[in-house]
């Protein structure tokens with residue numbers, strides 16, 4: 001009890017709507033600074049907000065997917081504070097009547113309570129220079145959903161599990177602009193002490209690092225008999241440390257009032273049912289089903305369902321390709337290529353038909369697994385035929401004679417290694433094999449190359 | 462357009478200070494003068510405040526767009542109390558407009574410049590005013606012109622520089638009820654850019670020239686008693702007698718806590734105003750100063766010192782009202798009371814078509830007397846216009862005195878019943 005850790009989250013999720021929350025500007029940070037702006041998102045005198053229906057619907061869909069109760073009256077509020085990135089010096093957000101309340105999301109052996117889910121506008125972006133700052137309002141007015149949890153987490157692993165699950169749900173609902181990235185505020189208290197808030201961390205690794213650092217910091221303080229003060233901190237990803245923020249944000253009074261330019265919204269049951277129908281099978285539901293239906297292990301299924309599009313690919317090809325080959329191919333090879341590019345399958349030019357062709361080429365031993373992976377990498381951004389890609393990259397299967405020639409030249413170029421091998425250094429042989437495989441761009445089988453080298457060395461002898 | 466219009470406008474402006482900006486070039490179409498808190502593309506729009514002395518909007522307010530489509534052109538932008546904060550147009554950073562009947566007296570506020578000019582001009586019949594707590598009715602009554610405040614949500618506020626968004630309304634200030642009906646027909650209607658608008662627009666000229674026989678009105682006893690000057694009371698009561706002669710049924714009712722509405726209104730208005738004025742900080746538009754070697758918060762503070770006295774007062778009071786610990790006692794409670802009051806009026810309109818009262822409790826005061834008033838006394842002069850302001854009800858002010866200082870009769874109808882106001886106002890004029 002003395003060391004009980006309580007962690008709560010506020011997750012800010014940018015939505016992938018076509019336009020901003022209160023105006024018709026493009027919801028995109030691409031292009032020049034201050035390009036996607038208008039009188040509304042710049043807060044010019046006389047301009048008024050108008051609610052983007054798409055953003056509102058998406059926030060309700062997310063609330064429903066997270067088991068929230070939808071408020072009978074949904075109202076926007078003004079949160080007033082002065083900051084150069086905030087054009088009106090108030091943010092249109094929600095206070096008393098957010099979109100959703102009292103939801104939950106389960107993680108391993110635990111149910112995390114979601115106290116509220118609200119829709120709000122993002123401020124602009126500041127860029128600090130040596131003795132001045134620049135403001136880019138392209139982000140001003142971008143729709144954000146803020147998800148607030150109870151302090152139900154006990155360690156950073158649970159937090160990361162929750163966030164990964166959340167990202168996966170957002171992907172399935174197709175509402176999240178993952179290029180903009182989510183931002184998280186974490187509050188932590190140890191042993192029933194004061195709550196410390198760490199603001200604005202993005203990325204799962206920094207979140208984990210920040211939490212672990214802060215827990216240790218507070219534990220050390222408590223051990224020394226010192227009091228942990230209620231304060232707002234920031235996390236420096238470079239040093240891996242939390243530090244005190246300049247402003248005492250916990251003491252600010254935002255003077256909330258209702259936003260009088262937007263009328264309150266009362267959703268009827270029919271409308272809620274209509275939005276519910278837009279929720280597809282969610283990742284955790286699909287996980288269960290894939291394990292049962294395809295007898296996958298939990299970890300295999302987990303990788304496959306991570307993204308809706310890879311799960312879709314698996315299910316649609318499973319009728320045509322051997323399940324065991326397919327699951328490895330999707331869970332290992334494809335996952336590796338996607339992670340390497342930091343892309344979702346749906347964001348690449350990889351199609352179901354091509355994946356099918358590639359796997360069958362590999363299965364009929366026309367190409368090596370290594371070549372298959374190289375081709376797949378190429379397919380990410382290129383819609384040439386597989387045949388074309390193979391010939392363009394010079395990856396067509398090598399003739400034995402080509403391998404022989406390469407071995408000869410590698411042995412010539414690496415006389416020192418040959419010498420070492422003859423003197424009993426096994427590692428030198430591995431090096432020589434590696435050199436040859438590299439020159440074939442992975443087209444040659446390493447075992448065959450090794451045999452060829454040994455053969456050659458005997459001959460030279 | 463004839464040069465005569467320009468020449469006359471310049472002359473009136475010289476004598477009465479009615480314009481912040483007077484467009485000095487010849488334009489085609491029907492001239493209209495516009496309160497300076499309504500955005501006009503390419504024409505400086507100051508809302509009467511020094512802080513916006515350099516603001517040139519990049520867009521037209523929806524009402525301006527509609528008027529231009531109907532062949533109107535903006536002759537000038539008129540003087541007003543800064544951001545509409547005042548009842549006498551004396552809180553202006555661009556000269557104080559004078560009463561057309563007596564230059565030593567105020568012309569009322571906050572749409573003072575428009576009302577004074579429409580009263581004085583022989584060539585221009587159409588003006589746009591804007592009301593939050595009575596800023597169309599008050600100057601119309603003081604200047605002897607017609608002012609129509611439409612139901613909240615009938616006319617788009619897009620492009621209006623906000624005072625209190627829950628109450629702000631744009632409406633016609635004209636010489637006759639007919640002209641007000643024409644103008645309202647053009648500017649009303651639902652607007653996708655203002656989500657508080659309704660699809661309730663009509664051709665209001667069809668309500669002209671109709672009889673008032675069978676229409677039922679009431680007047681509130683308390684609006685003719687304490688705090689209402691005798692000459693106002695007498696003029697309005699004799700106007701009621703005339704209306705009766707034309708067939709209007711009139712009964713007396715009592716509404717005891719009329720004056721209680723003043724604080725309810727001011728609490729909500731100031732809370733909203735203090736957030737609306739937050740954006741003025743010397744960035745992006747309007748007044749600027751050198752940011753050299755200043756942290757942003759110091760720069761903001763320094764620039765915001767340029768607000769006028771009344772602007773500062775309302776920012777301070779409005780911010781206080783919103784703070785934790787006071788918010789529930791003032792802001793939240795006022796919102797509840799606002800709904801209660803609205804329901805009380807809705808009940809009256811179940812029995813009557815119209816409520817009649819004086820537009821203002823006083824005749825236009827002298828500048829020197831206004832100077833002596835405390836802010837609280839000042840706010841209390843709005844007690845007859847605030848009921849309709851607080852509840853979003855439509856009202857019309859029609860001049861009832863041909864000689865002496867102007868007095869107006871105020872007629873209030875149920876939401877979206879502008880037609881009745883036009884019928885009665887027009888019948889009175891005939």
Ligand SMILES: [Zn+2]
Pocket residue numbers: 020023024025036037038039040041042141
């Ligand atoms: Zn915009």
